[in-house]
Amino acid sequence: VPGRDGLEPSWVPLYRRISKLSHGRQPGMAAAEMTKYLRERRPLSEYQIVAYVRKLRKFKSNACALELMDWMESRGAKLHQALRLGLVSKVHGIQAAEEYFWSLPDKSKETYSCLLNCYGEHGMACKGLELYEKMKVMDIVPNTLLYNSLMTLYQKAGQPEKIPSTFEEMRESGISANNFTYFTLIESYITMNDLEAAEKVLEELEKVAPVHWSLYTLMANSYIKLELFGKSEVALKKAEEVMDKAELLSILAIQPRLRGSGSLCSPHSRNA
Template sequence: MATRVAAGRAKSLAKRHSQRALYKTLFRNGMAEEAVRTEVDRFLNSKKKVFRWEFGLTLSQLHHLGLYDLALKLSETLNQRGMTRRHQDLALYFDLVTKTRGIKEAEKCFIEIPDFAKTQPPYNALLKCYCEECMTEKAEGIMKKMKELRLASTPVPYNLLMTLYIKTDHPEKIPLMIQEMKTDDIMLDVHSYNLWMKGIAATGDVSGAERVFEEMKSDGQVMVDWTTYNHLALIYVEASLFDKAEVMLTELEKRINDGDLEAYQCLIRLYGRTGNSVKVHQLWQSLKPVIPKTQLNKSYLNMMRALADLNELPNLETCFKEWESLCESHDIHVVNVMMEAYAKAGLINKAIDIQNHALVRGAKLNSKTHEILMDSYWKGGEFASTIKCINDAVNARGEGTKWVPPMEIVVSLMGHFKRGDDVDGAEAFLNVLEESGMKLGAEVFEPLIQTYAYAGKTNRLMRRRLKMENVVVSDATDKLLDNVCVE
């Protein structure tokens, strides 16, 4: 009897804790940034105490919503008040620091950790930051240090590096990593096998990916789950082997639980890419009633991408309007899907209207938003508007990403400046390209030099600029430099 009473009290207490969890307090007025920011400030001013479990869950929710500065502010304030940061918390903390203040600040945080406390979790956390920022040399350097300290004893750092190699288009390095893991008796996990398959497929060897899958199934230490079938389905889709992809998706469906939102989202997206409209709509109708508020934007984004792949513009418009009626924060990623569909259909004015409405609703435009309009303007020969979009896209880059314009458009615009003898316009455009971090080569400098020559203008520093950028121009352009580089 006493045991039942104690269990009942524990259950009641757990329920009360769940109901008053910090993240529920912060999101009680919706998930729009300003509403959450107000609640975070109110909570911090109240100096109320929280349990560690709700603190961690709240940080994860804020991170998921892209509210990195708020998550970092909450983390650092509560840490100062005695909520000490554990080693397993460092990956998220370093990520927040990187996204908010830059990678150098994350490195500083790592350096400040005492040497005796620099165990696997801190090293893995910093390695993750380097990999997400595509800093290959630093990532490989810290991996080497981890091996020297015998801290690379799990699949985690290897998986991080393999993910980096896929992102930076170096899949040929992945089999070497796998061989190294096997040589050092480091057990491959599901993620390792998935990355191995993905890397092999990225080199064009689909049958090689299938052989990896067979090896995985024979590995008694690894349980094949739905993520593996998802990876194989994606490999088949990208190879246009749609029948094989659908077989994998059928197997995927057999292995997921009803509440596994991520798995259902993957199914919807991949069925969209195989052209199976019936399955997309069927799965969406099953999923829609159980989508939690925190996953609303992500779920609608995924469905809209599937509808875009299916070229179902009317259904896409309906889905977008439904999302707008439900959402509490206007996610620009969802808006971009609708804008891109309109632009693809030649309905540029509708795309602009959607963008303007998003601004009114408080959305923050990102580089992709401007890129969508840039592409349409460029194809329509509206070069002034194209250049403005490029400038806006460079200034809007964020979320730890780097954005540079496509080289095809850059070359086209440099030709436009040359035809108009527009030296000032060309130089202003180069400033934008430099700000984007784009490597400027001969394809940019040759038309620049020609623009100077045809306009009859000079620039005595042009040869020095070429030397600094390590650019070699053609013999014909080099002859023009004799006239351009005069005192």
């Protein structure tokens, strides 16, 4: 059974060896470690390697993750197009990502969605929206990732007013929203100075599903800017209630802004 880090217990030792090599490493070291592991006649599955790639990406060890994909695919493993495309974009830039994308003979919906997301990450809203129009002509049915990428593009293009209608279209299509969807939706209302609408979205979400702490800290930051310190304190308390202990560290980044107002105690002191 995978642990909280998404890895099977037996996979952890090799992952630790690889992750150590990801810091200040020479190119090829991670691949060499994988080859060495195979020579020791130890079991190694494609699923296991992909799990390593995703975990390395999570911690921004993108070059190391891409090296593992190269190593895996050089041994005949199937292509994970979208995963590779995202890593190529992060490691080698958007031009290299475009070249890889257009070189693919068969492009999946996930691959199109990933390129859309890459344009968003690189701040290329116009190109991203052009790609989305092509996808509509091709009758590519949107999924959660595609809608999230589209809403991100609207935000980066300075068109936050298009995000709520996109969200409604998503709901009417029966496509599930995730935490990122709601974060972008709430952020769009904040950008449009409609704090009441942002609060309403959060209140409705609280009635039907667990709320991720990032949504509460997003609201807290908005309250701080408006000097609504009482509301920010409530939002931060709610964030702390749903955070893991490790995640509590992220809240420290906004605490200094509140200390001057005397409205926020340290989360550690309240829990003492």
